[in-house]
Amino acid sequence: MKLLSPALATASVFxxxxxxxxxxxxxGEASVPSRPELALPRSTGFDYVPPEPGTYTLPVIRNAADxxxxxxxxxxxxxxxLTQGRITVLSFIYTRCASANACPRATGMLKQVHRLSxxxxxxxxxxxxxxxxxxxxxxTPERMRHYAAWSQxxxxxxxxxxxxxxxxxxxxxxxxxxxxxxxxxxxxxxxxGPYFHPVRxxxxxxxxxxxxxxxxxxxxxxxxxxxxxxxxxxxxxxxxENR
Amino acid sequence: xxxxxxxxxALSLGATLILGALCLAPGAxxxxxxxxxxxxxxxxxEEYVYVWTLGVEGLGDxxxxxxxxxxxxxxxxxxxxxxxxxxGGRHEAHHGGFxxxxxxxxxxxxxxxxxxxxxxxxxxxxxxxxxVLDNFAKETGGAVGPHGxxxxxxxxxxxxxxxxxxxxxxxxxxxxxxxxxxxATHWLPTDADPRGASIDKLADxxxxxxxxxxxxxxxxxxxxxxxxxxxxxxxxxxxxPEAMKRFGQTMVLWDFHARKPKQVFHVPGAPLExxxxxxxxxxxxxTATALGxxxxxxxxxxxxxxxxxxxxxxxxxxxxxxxxxxSLSADDSTLFVSCFGDGKVRVIDVSNPHQPxxxxxxxxxxxxxxxxxxxxGKRLYFTSSLLANWDKRGDDNEQFIKAYTWNGSALxxxxxxxxKSAKLGRPHHMLFGSSKxxxxxxxxxxxxxx
Numbered sequence: 216m217k218l219l220s221p222a223l224a225t226a227s228v229f230x231x232x233x234x235x236x237x238x239x240x241x242x243g244e245a246s247v248p249s250r251p252e253l254a255l256p257r258s259t260g261f262d263y264v265p266p267e268p269g270t271y272t273l274p275v276i277r278n279a280a281d282x283x284x285x286x287x288x289x290x291x292x293x294x295x296x297l298t299q300g301r302i303t304v305l306s307f308i309y310t311r312c313a314s315a316n317a318c319p320r321a322t323g324m325l326k327q328v329h330r331l332s333x334x335x336x337x338x339x340x341x342x343x344x345x346x347x348x349x350x351x352x353x354x355t356p357e358r359m360r361h362y363a364a365w366s367q368x369x370x371x372x373x374x375x376x377x378x379x380x381x382x383x384x385x386x387x388x389x390x391x392x393x394x395x396x397x398x399x400x401x402x403x404x405x406x407x408g409p410y411f412h413p414v415r416x417x418x419x420x421x422x423x424x425x426x427x428x429x430x431x432x433x434x435x436x437x438x439x440x441x442x443x444x445x446x447x448x449x450x451x452x453x454x455x456e457n458r
Numbered sequence: 459x460x461x462x463x464x465x466x467x468a469l470s471l472g473a474t475l476i477l478g479a480l481c482l483a484p485g486a487x488x489x490x491x492x493x494x495x496x497x498x499x500x501x502x503x504e505e506y507v508y509v510w511t512l513g514v515e516g517l518g519d520x521x522x523x524x525x526x527x528x529x530x531x532x533x534x535x536x537x538x539x540x541x542x543x544x545x546g547g548r549h550e551a552h553h554g555g556f557x558x559x560x561x562x563x564x565x566x567x568x569x570x571x572x573x574x575x576x577x578x579x580x581x582x583x584x585x586x587x588x589x590v591l592d593n594f595a596k597e598t599g600g601a602v603g604p605h606g607x608x609x610x611x612x613x614x615x616x617x618x619x620x621x622x623x624x625x626x627x628x629x630x631x632x633x634x635x636x637x638x639x640x641x642a643t644h645w646l647p648t649d650a651d652p653r654g655a656s657i658d659k660l661a662d663x664x665x666x667x668x669x670x671x672x673x674x675x676x677x678x679x680x681x682x683x684x685x686x687x688x689x690x691x692x693x694x695x696x697x698x699p700e701a702m703k704r705f706g707q708t709m710v711l712w713d714f715h716a717r718k719p720k721q722v723f724h725v726p727g728a729p730l731e732x733x734x735x736x737x738x739x740x741x742x743x744x745t746a747t748a749l750g751x752x753x754x755x756x757x758x759x760x761x762x763x764x765x766x767x768x769x770x771x772x773x774x775x776x777x778x779x780x781x782x783x784x785s786l787s788a789d790d791s792t793l794f795v796s797c798f799g800d801g802k803v804r805v806i807d808v809s810n811p812h813q814p815x816x817x818x819x820x821x822x823x824x825x826x827x828x829x830x831x832x833x834x835g836k837r838l839y840f841t842s843s844l845l846a847n848w849d850k851r852g853d854d855n856e857q858f859i860k861a862y863t864w865n866g867s868a869l870x871x872x873x874x875x876x877x878k879s880a881k882l883g884r885p886h887h888m889l890f891g892s893s894k895x896x897x898x899x900x901x902x903x904x905x906x907x908x
Contacts, residue, residue: 358885394559394612430612
């Protein structure tokens, strides 16, 4: 696969977001189809029909960890605050990544989910996307603001927060808690970027519990949205049982 | 279909070949070809072969152990054991696997159902024991006999062989987080409880291997036998007609994301290892039946339906060659089948998976079990032990790891380690390691600490 320069890699995947109290995007208009994700075509990499939401369970893997993060305005925030209250899809990236199957792919998938939420108000209301950089030296709040500018949309959609950390010291416990490995390449000027890492995107329920982990091979927006719907059905069932 | 596969070439037992320079290739290329598709990749030459080894009473410390063999031809220790870690006791060490980030190695015991976790990133030449999962049967709701560990994103899939209720072959697939936290148990479908699957002929609920084809969202599992058989003396079992009935006859195709069985194929004769093809449009997998001595193909037909069929014999089935492990080349052209019964490896051209052709066969030892190959297909490694109570006796009970190069027509020996002389035990599963997987900073830390 042809390698993209970092600029092209990031440029290929985004629309922007509107700023809010923690510099996240805003939500909700009336939606149209019940499952817009099914309109996405099958591809060589995702050549199947996704399962029906609610026909399977997503076990709790562990609690999503807290950490000190910065939004695109440089304001400090609690990561836990941003992974509770809504169903969250959290992606670890760094903007210098030019490995097509890594960070650009992960962000591209989030973009597709974001776009799907434009068509589904309930999805948009329930969902928050979080993109968190593990390269705090390069990915400053300003840099993340640039990165986020590509994710702007003219339609209401799910919240999408772009975050970084104030320092490596603040970042390290987050990476450990999320079991996200990040290694430096021997050549820090490698055209693919200075770091290599397993791609990990996390699905977190409203209570802040990790319920699924996606990686290369499973970054299918249809599956991610199906999982979100599965969690929503689970919530509904819990409410019904508690009556 | 001929009674046995036609041969294209004469056997050739060549002289020893010294390996050339390392071939370093950046980018995402896998190492040995049977690894989980979710795993981090090795680039270039493997540096180590980790061998999960059964202890033998009266041999050395008698304990199961993780043995590290230097596999780098440029190393002064090439072909030698550079590290060994005994876990204490004999657990019927069998199979294992890396986590998706390749930091940890999970190694399982079929008898005790313990899983030993090692950290390999800090010092790839000397894996460090981290902890043992020792509550498997209780946590999983009765699954026992963890048959290895298969990396999924952020978690491990552990296919099992048996259950704690009757120790027969009814069993499950189990999931744990990478940290070792139990997540879920998925029981194989049975006739009484098909769990929504369509059944060709029968659903025995047995398990063995489990492999994912992510782009089709399918998982395929196979079937062997339960604890009451695999821990029994082989000779005694072979004389027991009731025991011999208790072998797997099925493969199950699952909706991987939903963890739901969809189809149960009838594959008689104990289908064991599964290998999915690697090509983007190659929607098929191979398995070999140990008791049936047949090569089977599970494939998606032109109507998008999954089928299973036998595509050829492996050796002379009446002579019980016992094919036990297979390894498919990265380009999907060549399948190596190791046969415990006659100690041979059979090399099969599977360029057309529906019409395989035998192209080479060669004796590796008096018994042979596991086969692992490098991604470039140039190097193969074999080990000898099947199960402690099934390994041959007397002089036939050779215990080794043997390394070969493959030039397309013959296997040429490179090195061998006699595990009996070295007082190590019965070598079984192999996994590859390389320091090049990890950052230069980690290597610098290790160097500085010496």
